[in-house]
Amino acid sequence: MKFNVSSTELLKGLMNISKAVPAKSALPILENFLFDLKGNILEVTASDSELTLRTEIEVDTTEEEGRIAVPARHIIDLLKELPDQPVSLRTSSDSSIECTWTSGNSVLPFFPAEDYPEIKGTGEDAEKIDFPAESLIEGINSTVYATADDEIRPAMNGIFFDFGPESTTLVASDSHKLICYTSKDAKAPGKCSFILHKKPANVLKSILDKEDGNVEITFDSSTVVFTFGRTTMVCRLIVGKYPKYRDVIPQNNSSVLKIDRVQFLNTVRRVAVCANKASNHIKLDLKPGQMEITAQDLGFAIAAYEKVSCDYNGDELAIGFKSTFLGEILANMNCETVVMKFADARRAALIVPSEEDAESDKICGILMPIMVQ
Numbered sequence: 001m002k003f004n005v006s007s008t009e010l011l012k013g014l015m016n017i018s019k020a021v022p023a024k025s026a027l028p029i030l031e032n033f034l035f036d037l038k039g040n041i042l043e044v045t046a047s048d049s050e051l052t053l054r055t056e057i058e059v060d061t062t063e064e065e066g067r068i069a070v071p072a073r074h075i076i077d078l079l080k081e082l083p084d085q086p087v088s089l090r091t092s093s094d095s096s097i098e099c100t101w102t103s104g105n106s107v108l109p110f111f112p113a114e115d116y117p118e119i120k121g122t123g124e125d126a127e128k129i130d131f132p133a134e135s136l137i138e139g140i141n142s143t144v145y146a147t148a149d150d151e152i153r154p155a156m157n158g159i160f161f162d163f164g165p166e167s168t169t170l171v172a173s174d175s176h177k178l179i180c181y182t183s184k185d186a187k188a189p190g191k192c193s194f195i196l197h198k199k200p201a202n203v204l205k206s207i208l209d210k211e212d213g214n215v216e217i218t219f220d221s222s223t224v225v226f227t228f229g230r231t232t233m234v235c236r237l238i239v240g241k242y243p244k245y246r247d248v249i250p251q252n253n254s255s256v257l258k259i260d261r262v263q264f265l266n267t268v269r270r271v272a273v274c275a276n277k278a279s280n281h282i283k284l285d286l287k288p289g290q291m292e293i294t295a296q297d298l299g300f301a302i303a304a305y306e307k308v309s310c311d312y313n314g315d316e317l318a319i320g321f322k323s324t325f326l327g328e329i330l331a332n333m334n335c336e337t338v339v340m341k342f343a344d345a346r347r348a349a350l351i352v353p354s355e356e357d358a359e360s361d362k363i364c365g366i367l368m369p370i371m372v373q
Contacts, residue, residue, distance in 0.1 A: 001066030005059040011079040017053035020046040030365035052234040067113035133188040133212040139170040148174035163188035195238040219259035253341035255314025265330040272323035274304035320372030
């Protein structure tokens, strides 16, 4: 293998997929990048066996094609220290690869490409759907924080992609809170779905660019492939049945609170400073025209109280929530005005953007209350 390439372009491509390289693996070959040079295209693969990232880098000139595995950490550390300039990479018969730049060179070991495990994609029965990159990023950002860490119910540890003929809904829940994000930009001919673990979901949103246009999603019962630009991401799906989330969305909560989202979030954060650090409990006392938010920690003899003007229509209500959960939901909504709908102090509250907001039909949150004295 011998080729010339821009050091900046090579580093950019490697950094885009480096998140899939394990820090330490039972299979040491996975601590390497797989280089596959054909013509003027260098295909680079990184994998931890569960998650695989692959990208294509255009090289300046190719003198000899080939496939090798190169130590990921070493080549990235080297390229980070080089200014933008052409570099030449050439393998030799003693299983080393020489990287030459304007004023010097470096020699690294390489390993046979045959040792690198084969990365399997989807089967012939796979579904294929186009999802706008901007909507996909927004959907993951809006839901991934609500996923669980549940060993007993692994399906709760990921985002549920629920495709339909009219829209696609992304759902995440940890049993205390549930978030639904709906996009009308992505549609499927029929009903289909999969559960994407939170780790690859976070990786995907970090490497996606809004300018990538559409992301092609191909999936079967066990594997999903995301293709965008020059990058491909392959990962295993969580196998299991996701709960019927639509059945738990409240439909008849008649007491309605309408309030500025940022004001509400800041008040919750201020009052929560004096909440019990173990429970993070706060209490909302709602009356027409006003809301009082309180918190206390009897063990340290501290308490906080704040009164907020708001638009509340309903019966007087005292209801408790975990401040961290309420704060997360408010912080991850983009609307100006938020609406909370209550049934009573024991049943889940529905949190949505106001009807006047452009986000009103995109996202909704459900938060379970807690008993407070």
